[in-house]
Amino acid sequence: MAPMQPLGRERCLELLASVPVGRVVFTLRALPAIRPVNHLLDGETIIIRSSLGASLPSTATERGGAVVAYEADMIDVEARTGWTVVVTGTARLILDPARQTRYEQLLRPWVDEPMNCIIGIDCDLVTGYELGAGR
């Protein structure tokens, strides 16, 4: 069995920025929901494009809205080493045209579904663990 080592906020955000894909966790019709998406990190805001805007509560305006979790990990199942980072924060629709254009250029959808909204997730609470550290 491997020890689990907590990671500091900065290291967590570095790791998150080092991978292109994570999973957004939200509540949909009172049930827990999760979807893999590709992301980029702009400062301390996670940017995703998605069709899930329609699923987020209608309260998800530019000023704030639903609290979501965002998770990324990199786990080597053979070696049983790796890391996981979880961010909890408010998801906001990004409606500013300049930011929309910039993110649309930087963040291309991986699938040919309508990606009709850009969402920023504030990194309010950041936790992470390294698995198998120090072995």
Added chain:
Amino acid sequence: MAPMQPLGRERCLELLASVPVGRVVFTLRALPAIRPVNHLLDGETIIIRSSLGASLPSTATERGGAVVAYEADMIDVEARTGWTVVVTGTARLILDPARQTRYEQLLRPWVDEPMNCIIGIDCDLVTGYELGAGR
């Protein structure tokens, strides 16, 4: 951009069983929470060992309790191919001693945290997608 192809229930469960690790999604103090765990599939029940029993509502008895989501995926970030499976179902504490012993033998924790409970997640709702299928 790659097409996203929905997968049938049987194929989803096959894929889920083919990997050792997934992510359990639940509600903790009214916030969305997610943790990577290792799992096994016993018929149509996902078995996980975890210390999260304490976090699940106290209603999570043998008869049922919290509705959780369980996600696994395998994504090739270079090729942008892969799959994701999401199960939504009731999480039950497994208290039957014979099943406890069996699962404790079959499912070894990857980390040296106290794994004081065994949880079964019913595969009530199963959805999955293949990414980049048919390219």
